[in-house]
Amino acid sequence: MTTTRRDPLPRAFTRIAWSSVATQMAEQIALVAVPLAAVLMLGAGATETALLQAAQTLPFLILALPFGLLIDRTSPRRVLLASELLRMATLGSIVVLIALDALSLAALLALGFIGAIGTVGVSVAVPSSVPRLVASERLMDANRWLELGRSTAFISGPVLAGAIVSATNASTALVVATIACAAAAVLLIRLDIPRSARAGRSSPWRDAAHGIRYVLGHQLLRPMIVTSTIFNIGWFLIQSVFVVYALDQLSMTPTTVGIALGVYGAGMVIGATLSAPLSRRLRFGLMTVLGPAGGFIAATLMATTLWIPASTFAFASFFLFGLGPVLWTISTTSLRQAVTPATMIGRVSSLVVVSTYGARPIGAGLGAVIAATIGMSWCIAAAVVVFALQLLVVLTSALPSVRALPSMAQPVAR
Template identity: 45%
Template sequence: MSATHEAPRLPPTFNRLAWSNLAAQSAEQVALAAAPIVAVILLGVGEGQTGLLQTALTLPFILFAIPAGLLADRMSRRRLMAGAEGLRAVALLVILALIGFNLLTLPLLALSGFVAVCGTVVYSVAAPALVPSLVSPQSLPAANSRIELARTVAFASGPALGGVLVGWVGAAPAFGFAAALSIIAVVLLSGIYEPARQPAPQRHPMQEIREGAAFVLHHPLLRPVFITQFIFNTASFLLLAVFVPYAVRRLGLSATGVGTTLAMYGVGMVIGALLATRVISCLPFGVVIGLGPVTGFVAASMMALTTLLPSPALAGLSFFLLGAGPILWVISTTTLRQSVTPPRLLGRVSAINIMSYGARPVGSALGAIVGGIYGAEVCLYLAAAIFAAQALVILTSPAVSLPRQPEMVI
């Protein structure tokens, strides 16, 4: 019986991808953390200008996810990822040189950062599309767990590492370190053998985009997953938008306390990713898919409860659950997409999934508007209601009834 739950051994080719992914994700997080610090400390910009910088660093996810998906379905995904990571390395080295020659300005930092994030988008779209060609279908959950574990470790440690590097050794070494990580990611990708895919007929890009979108929006399993993910991103960024001022004013937390509470989100993500393979092997596949949205609702309800029972511990537990449950969602739904999507469409379907990130600024804007008019407490109640909606969408879908991972579509 224990053999049934033993994690499948992943091939060396995939392990190179996993290490490349860790290096790439770490490079992204270090650079994203360093950029606003450099803007404030080195360039002396104010809050409004840092907001413009953050906009430049998030726009590529909306602008280039779909084109990246088209490229991932037309050419070698390994080469595309290597080229994208190489582009990021060059952009980071440009920032390094501008700092070294004392030529860095906010527009140049924003432009170079924009180019670097374009590389991030392409890598993020192509990686999930490449995984099914490197591992067996039964190994997909374990492989996706490894990919997400790397992302969560980078997400949890990268910002702190970026801040420490800028504070201790300066801005230039921080970007140099991130560029070195990107170069390591490229080198690791060079050792991966990618099986040849059947060449697809070249059509107009709009036809291919429509095909990918139609596949997701008409698929009985993928459509509710996309809708749930869009609503989840809206609710989570609404909550995050108001938490810091709420925590200081209502929960009485210091800056250290706020940081510790937010860190529980990363801790939950790491633990969830570590346990994902075991959870998926022990529970029906559809139940695992439903766990993330339900846990998100429970977490948001706990945070709303702190308006009546102010408790830093309850807020910390809320963030822990908000990390642990949804990471199971990411791993299980990525496995679902890889299983039910024809290989020729994987890039575009992966890109459409990335497009759900467009809900994040919607949530942040909602937090700014509602919080400014009615206060943070109302935002927390609204976030809980939106989390309830995303749980309802997935719980009424056929996805939660799946007894096991679907058979791979060839």
């Protein structure tokens, strides 16, 4: 029977979608609670919190591809469940150490690193699972729901964490995050994800190299990777100086800076909501252009504040920075899932994770160098050039010419 847009998504996908919401909520709460625990309980400063950020980022760079290989060789369900249990164990360990008054910076760094390993596993396994659970004509719907859940968690998670820490302490917020991880794990226990058939076994190094060659040689996957990398360099080029720039140059207050971040989250939710009607009215290739175009317009609006220092432009910029990438993620994730063979989906998804997270420290480091040498205003100007480049990559690629989402020949769980 042919699946239509009015049919409900498969029950297996519904379970993984709700599990993803719980995972994202736990992640956002922990991202607020763990640094607050470091500062309030251990007296950590900027250097220590930067080390903590590095510990939570490093696994994305060094372990995403191994996770992709593992998913292609085994079941994504095993990776999802093990990753969620690992995240639950590390968050629970921090809570226990706090209760025993035995928490140290070294322990927090180690547990942050180990917990991030679980986050990497989830980040690679979820998009690798979707095409095994959902028919090709429903990929946009499935990824829209995943992004809507992620966007909602992005807004509500930090607010909830801040409220809990203010009312009680960081330990209570971490307990809530641990419970959310446990709920995500429970939803995954009975999840059935079809395994992809493998033609034969080869060395992991050969499989990894084959995945990289496949992506770099594919006319649709290559511009996705390149655009994602350039976008994140530009985004973190702005992020690295925005708070200081907003306070010093735009006369914004901590409250209005917080509002700007809230507007960013609102843009994410609205983008996820608009993706369905837009995909019905626009050619698919145009959907892939909207995100990079939105990023370029957003960077231009931010650069406008160099001459007109009004916070309104910053708010509009952050709104588009939230809206555009969500439209990009939904459309290109669906396209990536449709054109990638089932036996390679893990490796391809992992390379997207590497390109996304690997670009962030590059952008932040570039921002630090530019701000220290010629001034932070030049970071904003440089970001416009970077975002223009990512738009150019998309416009000159084969992505805009895609008329519709291709069909995929993969087993679909009902």
